[in-house]
Amino acid sequence: MSDNLFDDLTDVYEAMINWPKRLAHEEPFFRQLFEDAKARNVVDTACGAGQHAAMIHDWGLRVEGADISRNMLQRARDLHGEPPGLRWVERGFDQPIEPAEPLDAAICIGNSLALAPDNATAQEAMLQMLAAVRDGGIVVVHVLNIWRLPDGPCVWQKCRRAVISDREVLIVKGVHRCGSQGYVEMVVAETTGDPEMHSESFSFLGFEAADLERMATEGGATTVNCYGGYQNRPFVREKSVDLIMVATR
Template identity: 25%
Template sequence: MQERQDFYRNLSEEYDLMVDWPSRLSRELPFLTGVLQKQAGKKVIDAACGTGNHGLALAELGWEVTGTDASPEMVAIASTRAERWPNLKFYQLRLGELARQFGEEKFDALLCLGNSLPHVLERLQLEQTIGDFALVLKSGGVAVVQLLNYQRIFSEAERFLAPVSRKTQEGERLFLRFYDFLPENYLDFNLVVLRQQGGTWQQQVETTRLRGWLARELLPVFRSQGFTRIELYGDYQGKPYQELKAKDLIIVAYKVDGEEMTK
């Protein structure tokens, strides 16, 4: 079992091949921009940004985007995309390290997408991560956090995700993803990459540990860190969250500072 950073280091070159980014962005951006447009400012931080596709799309639409990720390989790929966009920059930072890097600089909105929060494995670490989100947001700022709906996944014992097939010049690529369920809502996320080269197939197997955080565990943590108005959605179409039916758990949480809460 690997650390998250090692897991994505080993997959960085093919990560974008595995994801159908045009389809994904067309599905997710209307929801995200709908939230962001309600904010007074245009400064967005994308935590656990991967190869920077959301940041690039938002920069093209006029937002000032800062992306962060723990993987230096992912950040290097993202940074090549930022070269012609002065309103887009990337840093290598883990979740929980944002305020230390940016100090007094504050953002209007924070994104943490792509099921990234389950890489935070322990309750104390979760509190520190959500607290760090709050520290880099302006008063009234919004955090949009997406993860899979593990309440449904655990209830249905949904172990296998849909396989992904891609054609390349070298041959076909198959991405097979599945979970090993562990006690206390931990999971091992396994990814098998099959590469066709000539008449043969080669395989690569990668595994990383996740924590399947549930809505009832996350909401008290967000509230304790100053997010007093919280909305839950079950997908990027904006459907209300239903714990046994929704595909996603999308948390839209607004920060209100203590002194403002007393007004």
């Protein structure tokens, strides 16, 4: 496996996700939320390859997908194009959004906020989302709930085969917690020939529900609700896989 395969891990990240299954699981939550908020203009502040942004656009909404990664944005353009009402912008989630008119909704999902380098950056990202939406508009944040994980051992989550650059690879992904910090561990290896292995380990922030509530309130939110999944289940710190915050400005 050549080094070039690892210069851009976009293909690896995308191969780890069963997008049809994931979107089918999450779509009812967002549809109902946006319908209740009468949302027509939405920004996805960490859109990645644009799967959620394109889904929302398919409902007839106007969507801006923003991401700091040029490679991810190019993948979004390749996959979904840039039809009327859907555009892609290179921008970090802590940078001003500055819409032409206040938006109805802003989302930061897929554990993206937790990938901020520090809490101050995450706080700024929350402030920018709330500043971009109208009064009565909503901000949705999804992060992993690290408090359900044991302190120390890695919990292996996925083992996938994929074809990347015409080569079959095996991708193994896990997460673990060390104190209040989360870590993602990933191993990628060829399955044929003389296999070469590549590993990645990166940290992410561990948020309590109270942390998100505080950040949103300080950013101007009038109401904040936290859920433990996309079925509107109550958040249970010791059990919920996800932590989803919905804040209304």
